[in-house]
Amino acid sequence: MNAYVGTPTSRIDGRAKVTGAAKYAGEFAADGLLHGFVVEATIARGRIARLDTSEALKVKGVIDVLTHEHRPPLADKDEAWKDEVAPEKGSPFRPLYDDRIKFNGQPIALVVAEDWETARFAATRVRVEYEQEAFATDLESERGKAAEVDQPHKPRGDAAAALTHAAIRHEADYVLPSEHHNPMELYATTAVWDGNGGLTVYDKTQGVQNVQKFLCSVFGKKPDEIRVISPYVGGAFGSGLRPQHQVVLATLAALALKRSVRVVLTRQQMYGLGFRPLTIERVALGAKPDGTLDAVTHEAIAVTSRFEDFSRNDTGWAEQLYKSPNSRYSHKLVRLDVSTPSDMRAPGAATGVCALECAMDELAVALKLDPVELRLRCYSDRDQSEGLPYTSKQLRECYARGAEAFGWSRRSPAPRSMRDGKELVGWGMATGVWEALQMPVAARIVLTANGHAEVSCAASDIGTGTYTIVAQVAADALGLPIENISVRLADSSLPQAPVEGGSWMAASSAHAVLGAAEEIRRELARYAKAMPASPLAGVDVPDIILLDGAVAKAADRSRSVSIADAMRHGQVERIEKEKLNEFPEDKSHARNTHSAVFAEVKVDEELGVIRVTRVVSAVAAGRILNTKTGRSQIMGSVVWGIGMALHEETVTDHRFGRIMNANIAEYHIPVNADVRDIDVIFVDEPDDRINQLGIKGLGEIGIVGVPAAIANAVYHATGKRIRRFPITLDKLLE
Amino acid sequence: MADMTIPERIPINLVVNGERRALEVVPWTTLLDALRDRLELTGTKKGCDHGQCGACTVLIDGRRVNSCLTLAVMKDGAEITTIEGLAGDGALHPLQQAFIDHDAFQCGYCTPGQICSAAGLVAEGRARDADEIRELMSGNLCRCGAYPNIVAAIEQAMSRS
Ligand code: FES
Numbered sequence: 001m002n003a004y005v006g007t008p009t010s011r012i013d014g015r016a017k018v019t020g021a022a023k024y025a026g027e028f029a030a031d032g033l034l035h036g037f038v039v040e041a042t043i044a045r046g047r048i049a050r051l052d053t054s055e056a057l058k059v060k061g062v063i064d065v066l067t068h069e070h071r072p073p074l075a076d077k078d079e080a081w082k083d084e085v086a087p088e089k090g091s092p093f094r095p096l097y098d099d100r101i102k103f104n105g106q107p108i109a110l111v112v113a114e115d116w117e118t119a120r121f122a123a124t125r126v127r128v129e130y131e132q133e134a135f136a137t138d139l140e141s142e143r144g145k146a147a148e149v150d151q152p153h154k155p156r157g158d159a160a161a162a163l164t165h166a167a168i169r170h171e172a173d174y175v176l177p178s179e180h181h182n183p184m185e186l187y188a189t190t191a192v193w194d195g196n197g198g199l200t201v202y203d204k205t206q207g208v209q210n211v212q213k214f215l216c217s218v219f220g221k222k223p224d225e226i227r228v229i230s231p232y233v234g235g236a237f238g239s240g241l242r243p244q245h246q247v248v249l250a251t252l253a254a255l256a257l258k259r260s261v262r263v264v265l266t267r268q269q270m271y272g273l274g275f276r277p278l279t280i281e282r283v284a285l286g287a288k289p290d291g292t293l294d295a296v297t298h299e300a301i302a303v304t305s306r307f308e309d310f311s312r313n314d315t316g317w318a319e320q321l322y323k324s325p326n327s328r329y330s331h332k333l334v335r336l337d338v339s340t341p342s343d344m345r346a347p348g349a350a351t352g353v354c355a356l357e358c359a360m361d362e363l364a365v366a367l368k369l370d371p372v373e374l375r376l377r378c379y380s381d382r383d384q385s386e387g388l389p390y391t392s393k394q395l396r397e398c399y400a401r402g403a404e405a406f407g408w409s410r411r412s413p414a415p416r417s418m419r420d421g422k423e424l425v426g427w428g429m430a431t432g433v434w435e436a437l438q439m440p441v442a443a444r445i446v447l448t449a450n451g452h453a454e455v456s457c458a459a460s461d462i463g464t465g466t467y468t469i470v471a472q473v474a475a476d477a478l479g480l481p482i483e484n485i486s487v488r489l490a491d492s493s494l495p496q497a498p499v500e501g502g503s504w505m506a507a508s509s510a511h512a513v514l515g516a517a518e519e520i521r522r523e524l525a526r527y528a529k530a531m532p533a534s535p536l537a538g539v540d541v542p543d544i545i546l547l548d549g550a551v552a553k554a555a556d557r558s559r560s561v562s563i564a565d566a567m568r569h570g571q572v573e574r575i576e577k578e579k580l581n582e583f584p585e586d587k588s589h590a591r592n593t594h595s596a597v598f599a600e601v602k603v604d605e606e607l608g609v610i611r612v613t614r615v616v617s618a619v620a621a622g623r624i625l626n627t628k629t630g631r632s633q634i635m636g637s638v639v640w641g642i643g644m645a646l647h648e649e650t651v652t653d654h655r656f657g658r659i660m661n662a663n664i665a666e667y668h669i670p671v672n673a674d675v676r677d678i679d680v681i682f683v684d685e686p687d688d689r690i691n692q693l694g695i696k697g698l699g700e701i702g703i704v705g706v707p708a709a710i711a712n713a714v715y716h717a718t719g720k721r722i723r724r725f726p727i728t729l730d731k732l733l734e
Numbered sequence: 735m736a737d738m739t740i741p742e743r744i745p746i747n748l749v750v751n752g753e754r755r756a757l758e759v760v761p762w763t764t765l766l767d768a769l770r771d772r773l774e775l776t777g778t779k780k781g782c783d784h785g786q787c788g789a790c791t792v793l794i795d796g797r798r799v800n801s802c803l804t805l806a807v808m809k810d811g812a813e814i815t816t817i818e819g820l821a822g823d824g825a826l827h828p829l830q831q832a833f834i835d836h837d838a839f840q841c842g843y844c845t846p847g848q849i850c851s852a853a854g855l856v857a858e859g860r861a862r863d864a865d866e867i868r869e870l871m872s873g874n875l876c877r878c879g880a881y882p883n884i885v886a887a888i889e890q891a892m893s894r895s
């Protein structure tokens with residue numbers, strides 16, 4: 001029964017969020033709470049020669065200053081520091097571990113005081129002397145040192161030869177800058193000391209169990225000694241996948257001082273953690289005059305740290321999108337003296353598909369073909385790397401619906417041919433693609449005889465709407481009004497869930513809830529059937545459903561028993577079921593989400609100011625659990641795409657290896673006035689192969705393709721092809 | 735280093751959400767930290783501490799202000815409204831309801847600031863259409879990118895007020 005699934009249900013945590021009642025990690029109170037302030041390194045590489053904390057310790061109200069020379073023990077094996085998202089290869093960063101400086105902005109001391117302002121003041125009194133070493137932070141000057149780490153897909157055919165002989169060829173470098181997530185909430189942890197060596201850690205994370213296991217292994221604690229809770233997360237976008245520095249530091253201080261400690265990083269300090277790595281994407285396309293492809297090659301060269309190899313799939317996406325008999329992909333890394341990059345919304349795809357889709361636009365121009373038409377001529381019904389069909393792929397429909405809603409047929413193809421008064425108008429489009437992933441997740445449902453159910457799971461809601469979709473699925477499966485469902489999430493003591501990322505949580509948590517609800521249905525059916533003179537006598541259990549607070553025969557709903565009666569006769573006050581859902585492995589089909597993005601820009605010719613006035617995003621992502629929160633997710637991703645295209649870039653001064661715009665005034669993210677009309681279309685995509693509910697996930701797909709659509713629109717408006725992002729007005733005026 | 739002591743605390747009175755609150759603060763304590771750390775009113779958020787994001791927006795004597803750029807001692811005697819005090823007991827302010835109706839947030843972290851800022855904007859009477867709302871709400875960043883829904887929510891609340 002679907003009273004809620006697929007509807008625009010308002011967020012069940014909405015009231016808490018609009019009244020200020022929702023508590024985030026840095027807002028939990030504790031008796032005698034202390035406050036930590038981080039001191040960071042100001043060199044990019046070397047060692048700490050001398051660290052003098054004596055002046056800081058003299059400040060009234062300072063309790064202690066923790067450093068690598070003065071701290072409780074920390075694990076000394078790399079394995080202990082590898083959380084579930086850590087790169088396979090490398091040695092994870094360990095805060096306050098030793099005297100080595102690995103990147104500028106690295107935490108080197110934690111001042112702990114009675115209040116935050118005192119800790120901040122005393123931090124300015126910590127004196128550090130360094131032995132500096134030669135360092136490098138510039139990818140472009142170190143490009144020659146790039147080492148191949150990955151062949152994302154096996155080469156097919158002979159791409160090099162096919163490119164040489166192609167009738168039409170396009171080849172170019174696209175440069176995607178480093179970006180920082182900048183969630184609005186500062187990275188924060190409140191570690192509450194329980195008096196017996198145990199800690200309750202309120203942390204800003206996308207995975208409470210990941211953090212809990214990590215802290216236990218780093219600090220040599222037993223699982224029942226550390227509990228991690230994160231009921232509300234003020235945005236994360238990948239930044240909360242790996243345990244952040246402050247959770248280690250807060251825990252370290254709490255254990256050292258046997259007190260509760262809060263550590264909140266400043267906005268500036270947040271730039272010392274993960275980021276989307278600067279990547280040079282070299283794409284080459286070879287085509288026949290009829291607009292079909294002969295060859296695709298895509299090579300990515302990305303930044304990583306010296307100590308961990310972080311890489312994502314930037315280059316394989318043409319395998320999914322465009323038919324070509326020859327292809328070759330490679331991913332190279334340049335190791336630099338920076339912190340390790342991390343996942344950031346649609347990692348790999350946001351950047352790699354941006355390059356591919358700009359290149360396709362350039363090819364369309366060379367072929368004098370409409371960009372949508374080119375994509376249709378190259379359309380692939382199979383994932384070519386494995387030769388697999390899709391569980392579902394309504395991308396053609398995305399192109400059609402998106403183009404129609406946008407009015408694409410009215411586009412005049414020549415650049416600079418459309419105007420609105422003083423402004424040049426440009427229309428561009430691009431394709432988006434992401435994976436439809438799913439992971440094992442467990443959920444517990446406790447149903448009480450008053451018809452109220454509590455659903456619990458360790459999964460996070462980072463603003464994605466997990467609370468709400470879990471309640472929707474439970475309400476439908478249990479046949480209860482959504483007001484009767486309460487949801488507990490993001491507590492490491494709750495049933496198993498991985499980090500919330502990769503767009504897998506909607507499908508994964510929904511099916512865990514379905515699984516637990518199914519066991520409750522069976523038990524209720526048994527009780528109901530066993531009642532004296534039961535209206536369900538003789539009805540098979542599979543033919544019994546839960547509906548409107550009752551246990552009923554599916555085909556004849558007048559034959560029913562209320563849940564309360566069934567439970568009374570079963571002599572139970574509550575039914576508790578926990579179910580771990582694992583998806584059967586199915587290697588016979590590829591699973592992806594797709595989108596077609598259309599963008600309009602208006603460019604002031606004299607000033608070079610670019611405005612994105614309209615975006616239409618037509619998305620095929622299976623069944624949409626909640627059309628209201630789902631639309632918001634895509635809309636928010638489109639805003640991210642606007643940022644990628646026009647605003648966002650982390651700028652480093654390579655003379656010092658230091659980030660120059662580590663704040664949110666000089667690191668530009670889109671503001672309200674940068675965003676105009678965004679039209680989100682969910683294309684119908686029934687998919688009964690992928691999973692029972694046909695869900696694919698929405699967290700990443702919305703950003704993919706957006707920056708390319710905007711870049712292509714800028715070209716159409718101005719005739720200028722900017723291949724180095726973001727497209728700022730200085731590049732346009734050059 | 736001459737003096738390692740912290741400056742003296744100064745007694746002040748704030749009228750927060752209609753309630754008189756006496757507290758002693760050192761001069762460098764911002765109104766934001768006083769609200770969050772001292773009065774345990776954590777509905778007001780800290781997103782940058784530098785006046786760059788608007789998450790800390792509260793109403794001071796009816797005007798929207800970044801509380802991270804306001805020292806608490808400067809506001810002795812002022813009337814301060816935070817998200818916790820925007821509506822009467824248990825009820826929702828029309829803007830709060832409109833934000834829920836239009837799904838004008840995801841993570842919710844910028845939301846108290848957005849709503850307080852919108853309340854200040856409505857009181858200013860300056861915003862007459864969506865374009866002006868966009869412009870005059872641009873001091874309140876939303877990394878979740880809920881902007882179009884925020885504009886729609888404010889339009890709803892304005893049309894009903
Ligand atoms: S916290 Fe005050 S403007 Fe960001």
Ligand code: FES
Nearest residue numbers: 840842876877878
């Ligand atoms: S709702 Fe997350 S920052 Fe605005």
